[in-house]
Amino acid sequence: MLSRSTNLCEVRIVIAPDSFTGTLTAAQAALAIKTGWEKTTKADFFLAPMSDGGPGFIDAIEFGFGGNKSHHQITGLEGTTITAPILVVGKTAYIESHLIVGPQFITKQPRTPDKYTSKGIGELINIAVQQGCQTIFVGVGGTASIDGGAGILETVEKEKLGDVELVAATDVDVLLLGNRGAAKGFGEQKGASKELIEELEKKHEQLAQSTPKRKDNKDASQMLGAGAGGGIGFALMALGANRVSGLELVTESFDLANEITNSDLVITGEGKLDWQTLRGKVITGVAEIANESAISCLALCGQVIAGKRELAAAGIVGAYGCIEEGEDLPEDPFMALVFLAERVSRTWSQ
Template sequence: MRVVVAPDSFGGTLSATAAAGAIAEGWRRAVPDDELRLLPLADGGTGFVEVLHAALGGEWHELKVTGPFGDPVAARWLRIGDTAYLESAAACGLHFVPRERRVPATARSVTSRGVGELVADAAASGVSEVVIGLGGSATTDGGAGMLAALGAVPVDDSGATLPDGGSPLAAVARLDGVLALHGVQLVAAADVDNPLLGEHGAAATFGPQKGADADAVAELDAALARFADALAAAAGRDVRDEPGAGAAGGLGAALLAFGARRVSGAGLVRELVGLDAELDSAGLAITGEGSFDWQSLRGKLITAVAGAAAERGVPCVVLAGQVSVGRREAAAAGVEAAYSVAENAGGVEASMADPAGTLAALAERVARNWSR
């Protein structure tokens, strides 16, 4: 049987490439004669650009940019023809924030400035389009840091420049300056469809995983509401309720307001790496990520793979670190079955101690049930 192995990265434990390799290792132990096609994927979050480079090649551009805490971090973007690809997580990813620092004070203050520095470097290179993968960010600043790096600086009523971070936006009055984009088209490759504000917005939905408690979430949401007013006044477009505005801590809102075209990150990768063609002759599709939860059903990679497989009558199974999606919801998304690494390994702690080994062990077990 021909099996397409097309996972996303597994949180901070396994890249998409490493996850695909672990699944393949376990599968081959059980069914060595199956033909496996490894196709690591991404949906705009961490690993987005590496997946594209692995599939399409291109030229890396490396530079130092401002990290989420304001200190320099190494980042890079990828040029393929006249298009630049970058990911927000390269500059302000949650992986830069150790778990012990994911506290309310951090959630209030981290910045997306480095994303703007990446965009500026790419835009100045002569490309016609810059695609920004959104996801996996540590920030909830609405993209204010990114805009400041590009020339549109948030200021208060007195005209003083605001400090970086989400909470200072409670005092924003306007954006001073204009964006230096050299005429390039921006594309926001979003992994979610959340709006900027409210119970499904950037602060409420993603803030807690970045360290925000209930008070910080409320403070950040209010600050983002004020920033949305300033953003609308500066750009002439109010995007707070648009799908994807809440992506990557509100980076989506800043990009959409200034004319970025929104695309599905998962759909873009699906098209560029040729997932559909690979599935045309497959007997089974395997995908996965760190946590298969309700957010997975809101435009993330698993739904793209399952949807493409369903169009061809190919069953799709999910191997994930943890699974909290019910069978009915999974089936509605095109997923035939979902399996938890943690459950198979005897707990989250055991699975995290050996991410590749426990994923391979689960794949070995699943192969015995699914290989024809």
């Protein structure tokens, strides 16, 4: 479980960053900010590394809930064997799609998204069922696969699911098909050509038509979130999963709203803060909770591109970056964030 300081301090600071993609996990970012800030300020810090169901999902849940993590050999994105974790808290299992089908597993160029498989997620679901888990949360985000979840549907032993509750944790609410769906909406960023995107859309249409409706008679392809993770959402929902907000699940694990209400300052952050980030969930979600309690929210980031008006509209009173636009990434991202936190703290501690 999360350890907390019991020191009686005048200032209480909640640090709740997202991951800094490719450089720092959310937990590392939170620690770096704390390390820098405490150089100038005596405070009671509450660390709450965030995730919206994508990268860092399991780490965030483990930081908040504790649990036991085990590692298993399964099928990876390109069909080779990889090792991936399951986090078990009581009778509840947590699986992170990013750690199974994330882009970090791509070893061959050019990318071949039509050949990537989500099979390993299905294998971990089977393992969780075998371990006696009654509820299985699957964080959906940060993926490179775009098979419509076919690998999951082909692998999960449906007859053994029984009364096991499946839950898809995602903050992407797109459908499986259509211009904003798994193929047409996300295919290009996953390396698919225009021609391949059309082929994938047709495959997803065929998959949707051949997949039986759920027990509640709903068509999973028409459910919000079905297009998340290249169709992983669809497969999970076809198996009976409900969808929850990944960010809400993580914030609840920390009782973040209550922690922020009892704080003096909130600090969030991520790698690159731009207009796309502000349309996302983590930074804006944390800022929204802070604003509801009239607590100031800062963002310490790798780089800040968003303008002051955009930041103010999102409820962020100040945003600071380790580097300026166009500069190279720092050799030591952790220490760069430590130095940034120390510098900003001198202003905010006055």
